[in-house]
Amino acid sequence: MKIVFVHNGYESLGIEYLSASLKAAGHETGLVIDPCLFDEAGFWRSAFLARRFSYREEVLRKVEALKPDLAGFSVFADTYSWALDLAREIKKRTGTKIVFGGIHPSSVPDAVIAEDCVDFICLGEGDSALPALAAFIVGGGPLPAGVWAKQGGAVIKGPPPSPPPDLDALPFPDKKLFSGAAPVFSVGYLISSSRGCPHSCAYCCNSVYRELYRRSGVPCLRRRGPENVLLELEGALKTGGPGFVHFTDEVFNSDPAWLKKFLPLYKARVGVPFSCFAFPDGRLAGEAAALAAAGCFKVQLGVQRFDEARRADLLGRRAANADIAAAIKALKDAGIYVTCDNILDLPDESEAELAALAAFYAANTPDHNEVFFLRLYPGTPLAARCPGREAAPGGLMRPAGYSPLAPARQRAFFTLLTLLPRLPAFTRRFFAARPWLFSFAGGPGLRVISRIFSRARRDFHTGRFLRLYAHFIFAKLRGNG
Ligand code: B12
Ligand code: SF4
Numbered sequence: 001m002k003i004v005f006v007h008n009g010y011e012s013l014g015i016e017y018l019s020a021s022l023k024a025a026g027h028e029t030g031l032v033i034d035p036c037l038f039d040e041a042g043f044w045r046s047a048f049l050a051r052r053f054s055y056r057e058e059v060l061r062k063v064e065a066l067k068p069d070l071a072g073f074s075v076f077a078d079t080y081s082w083a084l085d086l087a088r089e090i091k092k093r094t095g096t097k098i099v100f101g102g103i104h105p106s107s108v109p110d111a112v113i114a115e116d117c118v119d120f121i122c123l124g125e126g127d128s129a130l131p132a133l134a135a136f137i138v139g140g141g142p143l144p145a146g147v148w149a150k151q152g153g154a155v156i157k158g159p160p161p162s163p164p165p166d167l168d169a170l171p172f173p174d175k176k177l178f179s180g181a182a183p184v185f186s187v188g189y190l191i192s193s194s195r196g197c198p199h200s201c202a203y204c205c206n207s208v209y210r211e212l213y214r215r216s217g218v219p220c221l222r223r224r225g226p227e228n229v230l231l232e233l234e235g236a237l238k239t240g241g242p243g244f245v246h247f248t249d250e251v252f253n254s255d256p257a258w259l260k261k262f263l264p265l266y267k268a269r270v271g272v273p274f275s276c277f278a279f280p281d282g283r284l285a286g287e288a289a290a291l292a293a294a295g296c297f298k299v300q301l302g303v304q305r306f307d308e309a310r311r312a313d314l315l316g317r318r319a320a321n322a323d324i325a326a327a328i329k330a331l332k333d334a335g336i337y338v339t340c341d342n343i344l345d346l347p348d349e350s351e352a353e354l355a356a357l358a359a360f361y362a363a364n365t366p367d368h369n370e371v372f373f374l375r376l377y378p379g380t381p382l383a384a385r386c387p388g389r390e391a392a393p394g395g396l397m398r399p400a401g402y403s404p405l406a407p408a409r410q411r412a413f414f415t416l417l418t419l420l421p422r423l424p425a426f427t428r429r430f431f432a433a434r435p436w437l438f439s440f441a442g443g444p445g446l447r448v449i450s451r452i453f454s455r456a457r458r459d460f461h462t463g464r465f466l467r468l469y470a471h472f473i474f475a476k477l478r479g480n481g
Contacts (some may be wrong), residue, residue, distance in 0.1 A: 003022055003029050003072055007074060008036045008082070009033060010461075014074050016173030016177055018126050020289050021130065021131050022130060022131055023208050032062045034086065035055055037054075037473065038053060041076075042077075060086070063096075070098075071096050072098075073098070073102075077103075077393050078215065080393040084115060087100070099118075101129075103208065106208060107208050113150060114155075120148065123148070123161045124212050129145060163195070164222075165222065172232045172235065175189075182468070182472075185464075186363050187241035187463060188242050188245065189462070191244050196222060197250035197308070199316075202385070204378070233266075238382040240336075242272060244274060244460070245270070245274040247275070247277070250277065252276035252277055253284055263290050264294065267293065273297045273299060277299070277302075281304065284330070288334040292334035298337040298339065299337075300338075300340070301327060303319075303340065304343045306354075314385075324429060327385075338368070339367065339368040340366045340369050344373050344414055347374075351409065358435065360418060365420065368421055369420060371409070373398060373399045379392075412439040415439075
């Protein structure tokens with residue numbers, strides 16, 4: 001059977017894993033990329049440029065030419081409208097069966113399966129479910145675990161999903177799928193040494209997955225053995241050698257014993273510079289030197305807000321500011337570039353808390369600040385606490401009005417926090433105390449510019465973002481879209 005995935009301009013490890021499992025089961029897979037230029041899901045959009053550089057027709061023509069038996073979409077809330085639009089048109093032109101998987105169908109399955117163009121949905125990880133669905137389409141039988149189907153207008157549901165308990169038993173992700181689609185995907189190597197997270201923050205998909213897998217008996221957090229990760233990376237080195245590696249693990253430092261064992265082996269057998277996400281717990285500062293020695297050049301930390309009690313109560317994150325400050329210092333002292341994530345527009349935030357956050361960063365300055373406005377994703381405990389106020393699918397990054405502060409005030413803090421690491425050190429305390437000076441600008445454009453000036457070369461996603469735009473804009477201008 002031929003399964004073609006249609007995806008946006010970001011490499012998806014999920015699709016690469018699915019493709020590998022499908023190929024292992026004897027199926028053929030393909031990928032059609034819609035770069036979604038100037039139409040960045042959940043982030044920003046320029047309607048004029050998005051129309052000028054639209055690849056919609058090219059995508060539809062490619063899918064038609066490939067004649068798939070099944071077209072697959074990996075969907076989250078912000079890409080849902082885009083996926084529905086293409087799925088409807090693909091169905092109209094080809095009659096191909098359509099399957100949606102990923103966090104959005106896993107969070108709101110009833111709404112997604114109700115869509116006219118969606119024949120199947122997959123809840124949770126699809127490594128076994130998708131090959132089983134392909135077998136079901138060909139040969140019938142019982143519906144696989146984690147799959148829902150529409151038959152004759154009725155929805156039938158397979159047994160609840162059960163995620164793969166042993167990640168070492170999975171085939172390595174099919175990297176050729178993306179690198180074959182556009183050269184930009186060969187820059188750097190995206191890998192995960194785990195799935196799931198030990199934490200359950202109230203705004204994050206992991207609380208949704210934990211609930212989904214509750215009855216399966218398989219823990220939400222699973223980690224590959226060091227040997228399995230090293231074998232994958234050694235294989236990648238043999239076929240060209242990526243300039244750097246990015247670990248997409250939710251929390252790369254969640255298992256200190258694993259980290260201690262893995263880092264020296266990585267240094268000896270792979271030795272390529274890498275970046276990762278880490279949780280700023282009490283151990284991270286002590287792990288900084290070992291991370292740097294193994295080649296870690298960038299760590300991204302979630303800080304999210306300043307008030308520790310509210311951080312724990314509203315966001316479900318237990319992290320101490322003293323540990324965060326120690327981690328920022330130790331990582332920077334070890335020569336690691338530090339990025340901190342922050343969320344504004346929280347329903348219980350105050351001017352005093354944002355001012356305290358700015359003062360905290362003036363004293364403990366990371367190399368880069370990512371500032372987001374809260375989006376309440378369906379199925380999360382935080383969305384349940386604010387009924388009727390979920391993020392609209394396809395929305396953009398702007399204050400939704402959860403905070404008692406005026407949007408203009410939040411934008412001033414957005415600009416201040418984004419720019420703070422770029423300001424000369426001796427001026428930071430002065431500016432942190434005067435957020436009104438930053439009422440002039442802001443918005444996602446500033447975030448893009450700040451990222452570009454913050455060593456784009458070393459930032460996995462910004463580097464790819466720039467290359468992707470260059471590749472697809474020139475292709476369009478040359479008429480080779
Ligand atoms: C890496 C990552 C990114 C990367 C790459 C994203 C990409 N397009 O692939 C970057 C940094 C670019 C990114 C950006 C954003 N991201 Co992001 N990202 C993640 C993260 C941390 C890991 C994804 C991953 O690789 N998982 C590992 C693989 C193996 O799992 P998987 O992708 O889920 O796939 C498995 C299953 O879901 C299933 N499956 C998936 N697709 C399909 C399809 C079919 C047909 C089937 C059958 C099954 C199936 O099977 C797969 C294999 O088991 C997730 C959190 C998470 N744990 O999922 C957030 C997450 C997906 N991101 C999120 C968001 C909001 C964003 C941004 C909008 C943030 C922003 N404002 O800038 C942007 C949007 C970018 C874009 N336009 O795509 C949210 C989505 C929330 C929601 N409910 O919709 C998540 C869930 C984090 C969260 N807040 O909870 N992201
Ligand atoms: S630590 Fe990060 S990945 Fe884990 S639950 Fe919290 S927000 Fe999600």
